Amino acid sequence: MKRLIGPQSVLRLPSARIAIVVLLGIAVLTAFGSTLAPQNPLTINANALFQGPGAHHLLGTDYLGRDVLSRLMAGTRLSVLTALEAVGIGLVLGTGPGIATVFLGRWFDFAANRVTDALMTLPYIFFAVAVTAALGNGLVQAMVPVGILLAPFFFRITRAATLEHARAQYVEAAELMGASKLHVVRVHVLRKVLPTIAVTTASMTAAALLAVSFLTFLGIGVQPPAPTWGGVLSSDLDYLAQAPWAPFIPGALIAVTVGALNALADAFRDRRGAGTLAAQPGPIIRTHSTLEPADDDRQSQVA
């Protein structure tokens, strides 16, 4: 499993500091975006179509002469909140069973793993669009399936981390000394697993934010005049000939936010060896050594 380093040493990394500043900015926009917007994001101005960035419109105007900066600021709330909705659903559906499966026995574990495998085969975009077809066109509905599809990631990470810590010697010792299983989980295991969940949450938020932007880009879940990040991008695409620079602005906003979340998650992972989960999804072929003692105890524990 990965090793995690403490928050203090993470803050010493420049990448983590920049990421935190970016994310704080996004948080402010989420809370007060529409209030802070310099102009009304819905005001149409036929005299100022496709204006480049300038003094009056800092990021220019779109095909209806609306102020792009204001539209992006006002659109932040819906994009971020629905992304958090999906992450919340994934967190609840994933971590609960992930921790429980270690203690509930083989059959629960088997069933949970098969459901996880099945969910993994559903591409999120198809699933999300299909759900809006069934439940009606709305971003809140569309993010429910995205949340459900994030759950397997939380489930697997939590399960692996719990499994590792639940078999640790200090847990065994606590149990021998008469602590109840629930107490052991709460006091010992949960505290060790929480950092892992935090890292996963950061990268899953990045994934959810991309999903939101992508869905709104496809026109799923929002009625036209309402501003969203993906919506701004999508309208720019229709007028590339008039304003080829336009898509770069919302594109950069999405990429920077997603990048900041990923950078934060990366910073919390110990990047020293190849030991991070991100760097090692499968087994690397290492040599096995006849010099090492055969570690049959560990083998039987894990099996």
Add this chain to the structure above:
Amino acid sequence: MSVVSIPPSAGATPPRRTPAGRIAPGRAGRPGTPPRRRRSRIVAARLGGGLAVLVPIVLISSFITYSLGALSNSDPAATILGQDAATPAAVARLNRTLGLNHPLIVQYWNWLTQAVHGNLGRSYFTQIPVAQSIAQRLPVDLSIAVLAVILAAVIGGSAGTIAAIRRGGWFDRGVTVVCSAASTLPAFVVGIILVVLFAVTAHLLPANGYVGPSTSIAQWLAHIILPSLALSLAVSADIARQLRTSLVEVLEQNYIVGARVRGLPYRRILVRHALRNAAGPALTILGNDFPLMLAGAVAAEAVFSLPGLGQLLLQSAQTRDIPVVQGLLLVVSCFVIVVNLIVNTTLNWLYRSDDGIGT
């Protein structure tokens, strides 16, 4: 498209790396079985085991898919008949014809058995068989997906390999920076950038549309190269990063020294001994990223106006054409399953070890 930097298989099984020399010499000699056949038998057994695991996965995911239709409160019969003709008697008659009067599980079973025979039902609106409209659009997505996988393997593979060989050099540092940037860029953003660069600004390649390979191979390539490139960029970055990490580790292994003192040529050691053993995690990434590539394909279709499955999905979702949506979801998840099966079988064939690869 991969912001999901935690691959699914990572936490799937606890670290089951079996300890050293675990197979005792006594067990090794199983004189009754001819060894060469044993190997293919092992691979076949794994493949069979893989298929056995797949059956419940297909059942569960297709059931989720099918239930979506039932979840919708829409009344298909009323929709099909239209406002005026939807008398209660007519609706009931049509429901019987469509089999909608049965319990959900029976409907699901009927749908699934039909699906196995290639019949995914008919569109509520156009009455065109779902399988037919999917088959019509599949080549578009298949073209860009296959080309994207090839591009990702070539670009990511060579970048990762060169970075690992020249570890610490300028190329290595450049690859690291570019990869970090590239994996945060979603395919629809990359696609737009490519359109702006190659189609709008430079007029080198067509910005949209699709031409089948039977019409003109050159035109076909010209139309799919940009979408494929957009799709492959993030996956290339993932592969390059992963391959660099594992290749650096493999190159430090003793068996590379062992191969050198046998006097094998450097190139052969790199390809046959180092890359072969380092490729596993990168291959796993390719398998894991495949669902994300499908999402990217939908994006690419939207950006490049390609008549693919994604466009069909969006249209059907808007009109709530449930059979088409169900059929699409089933076909796409089967694709994911098949790709994962191929990846896992390749891994087994490459490694032939008892470690829990590709479970």
Add this chain to the structure above:
Amino acid sequence: MTIDNLKSPDLAAPHPATADRPATAGRPATAPSAASTTDLLRLDDLHISVHHGAATAVRGISLGIRPGEIVGLVGESGSGKTLTCRAALGVLPDGCIIDRGSITFAGRDLTTLSRRGWEDVHGSHMGAVFQDPASYLNPSITVGHQLAEVLRVKLGLSRRAARQRSVELFTAVGLHQPEHVFHQIPAELSGGMLQRVMIAIAISCDPELLVADEATTALDVTIQAEVIELLRRLRAERGLAVLFVSHDLAVVAELCDRVVVFYAGEVVESGPAAEIIERPRHPYTQALLRVASVGDFRRRELEVISGQPPQVGEDITGCRFAARCPAAADACRSGPIAPVTVDAQHEVRCVRAQEAWAAGELAAR
């Protein structure tokens, strides 16, 4: 391809009949004649530093191996013997640099050899086996294919011929059921079998020299004896010279014609094996013999050498063993100690070389 006495690959005929020959006790009858004075491998004043030049680990090693000779390098871990043979093989670990000195192999300067040059020398003229053979074999390819690969690439054999030859070689190194072993991956074989596989690969292109770096260290005593017997037989049958590195003086004494004793990056004593075992001159060699309970120093209780060897890179004026030496005098610490020739081929790096025998004798009693 400038190497003389290049042997035809077909010379290495298998000897299945001799594969299970019981170990013959004592020294092989075919000790190389002292007349062959041209060394196959010659190291001169070799200096190797580690950690990118931060510390000198090997300080002026000189030694030579004649064709068909078995030379043993002994010393504690960290004494530089493994680095020395790694340098001779051209596979020094990262950060290790040859600072000074020359390595000559059959007239070729190995220190300036290109990658192509090494690809030619390795396998065809110089083979190697190591401690922990499992880690030196590719874990995901069958051992048979790894041997056949060498035969096909180096000797240009066809797939079928390489396969047949591999099985013959496996038989020649004493592997039972060679056809079966051919299809096994390293994880399915035991340490002793793997070392035989390694030897089969190392001799597959009939090299003149085999470098065996702690090749028997990790093996059971009985298997160790079998591998040593195999090396001895290969020398007798093919004229193979062996550079045998070990920290076990007992094993070296049993197998080698000549012994070179390493201490803290220097050669402290070298000479014919019988001479070194029976009349060691250097106090360190004497101490090693006592620890190993070999020769006249066979004693009942377990001995250790008191003190610690100097740190790698530590500069010491005079004898590097002085701090632990029971017979150390002021002369030992005053300046560099030059090797003294006490006998025809017996060299000792000790100021009291002429009297040390007696001193050691005293210390032992």
